[in-house]
Amino acid sequence: MSGYTALTQAHYRAFVRDKTSLFFTFAFPLIFIVVFGLLFGDQSVPGGRHVIDYMAPGVMAWGVGNGALFGVAYTLMHWRRSDVLRLVRLTPTSVFTVMASRFVVVLGIGVVQAALFIAIATLPVFGLTVTAQGVLLSLPVLLLGILAFFSIGLIVGTYANSPDAVAAIANCVMIPMAFLSGSFFPMSQSPGWLQGFSRILPLRYMNEGVTNVLSGTKGASSLLVPCAGLLVFAAVFALLAAKTFKWGKES
Template sequence: MTAYAALTGAGYRAQVRDKATLFFTFAFPLIFLVVFGLIFSGQDVQESGRPYISYIAPGVMSWGVANAAVFSVAFTLMQWRRDDLLRLIRMTPTRLPAVIGSRYVLALGVGVVQAVLFTGVALLPPFGLELKGSWPLALPALVLGITAFLTIGVVIGSLADTPEAVAAIANCLMVPMAFLSGSFLPMDMLPSWLQTASRVLPLRYLNDAVSAALSGRGGTGDVLLGCAGLVVFTVVFGAVCLKTFRWSNRV
C-alpha cells in the first residue's frame, strides 16, 4: 500500500468515526439555507427582480463547501504537527504531495456530498430553487473552489499551533468573506465600490461561477471567469503553502 493510500484510508476512517463533526459539516450550511430560505420565501431582490433563493442557495452552498475544505485540513495539519505525527511521517519515504493529496481527495468527497445534499434540499417546494440547463457546470467550479480553499486551509494549519488559533483565524477569514462575496446577501444589494473590492476574495469567484451554473445568473462566460479566478488563487496560495508548511513545531 502506498503512503498516499494509507493516509487517505486513515483520514476517511477518522472522519467517519467522528460522528459529531461529520453531522455538523453537512448540517451547518443547511441551517443557513432553512433560515434564509424561509425568511425570504417567495420574495424577489428589488434590484434585479430575481427570487432570493437564486442568490442565497448557490452562495450558501459555496460557502459551506469552502468552509469545510478550510477547516478540515487546517485542524488536521495543526493536530498532526502538534502530536508530532507529521515529523514521524517525514522520517518515512512519504512526501508533502502525498500528505496534502490525501486530505484533498477527502475534501473533494465531502464537498460533492455536501453539494448534492444541499441542492436536493434547496429544490424542495418550501425553498423553490429552479435549476437551469447549465447546472452541470457547477461541478468543475466546486472542484476548483475546494482546491483553492484547501490551499488556504493548509496555510492556516501551518501557521496555527492550537485548535483555538485555527478556529479564530479561519472564522475571521471565512465569515466576513461570506457577507462580502454574496453568500448571505445578494451582491446586487451591496454598494458598487464594495462589489468591486470583493473581486480580491476567492469566495466571490466561487459564488459567481456556481450561481451562474445553477440559477442562470449569467452565462458560460461567467462560469469560466469564476473558474479562472479560482485557479489564480490556487496558484497564489499554493506558493504560500510551500513557504509556510512546517513538519514540526520544533522548527
C-alpha cells in the same frame, strides 16, 4: 498498500469518526438555508429571480469552502502537534502525497455537501430552480473553489497550534468573507465599493460561478472569470503553503 492510499484512508476514517466535524460540515450550513430560505426565499430581486436563487448557491459555496479550509487546517495542526507528520517524514512519503491524500477526501466531502445543499434547496418549500446542465457546469467551479480554500487551510494549519486557534482563524477568514462576497444576499444589492472590494476575495468568484450556471440562466462562457479567479487564488495560496509547510512544531 501505498502511502497515498493509507493516508487517504486515515483522513477519511478520522473525519467520519469525528461527530463534531460531521455536524459543522453538513448540518450547520444547512441551518442557514432553512432559516433564510423560509424568511426571504420567495422574495424577488431585480431581474425577476427569487432570493433563493442567489442565496442557496452562495451559502452552498460558503459551506463547501468552509469545510475545505477548516478540515485540512485542523488535521494538519493536529498531525503536526502530535508528531504524526514527523513519523510520516521518516517514510518515503513526500509532502505532495500527504496533501494530495487529504485533498481527495476534502473534495469528496465537498461534492457530498453540494449535493445535499441542492437537494434541500430544491424542495417545494424553498423553490430553488436547477437544471442538469447547470449542475454539471458548477462542478469545475466547486473543484477550483475547494482547491483554493484547501490551500488557505494549509496555511492556517501551519501556523495555528491548537484547535481553538484553528477555529478562531478559520472563522475570522470565512464569516466576514461570507458577508462581503454575497453568500447571504445578491451582490447587486450591495454598495458599489463593496462589489469592487469583493473581487479580491476567492469566495466572490465561487459564489458568482455557481450562481451563474446552477439554474441554467447562463452558459459555460460565464465561468471564465470565476474559474480564472479561483485558479489564481489556488495557485498563490498553494505556493505560500508549500513555502511555509512545517513537519513539526519547531521546524
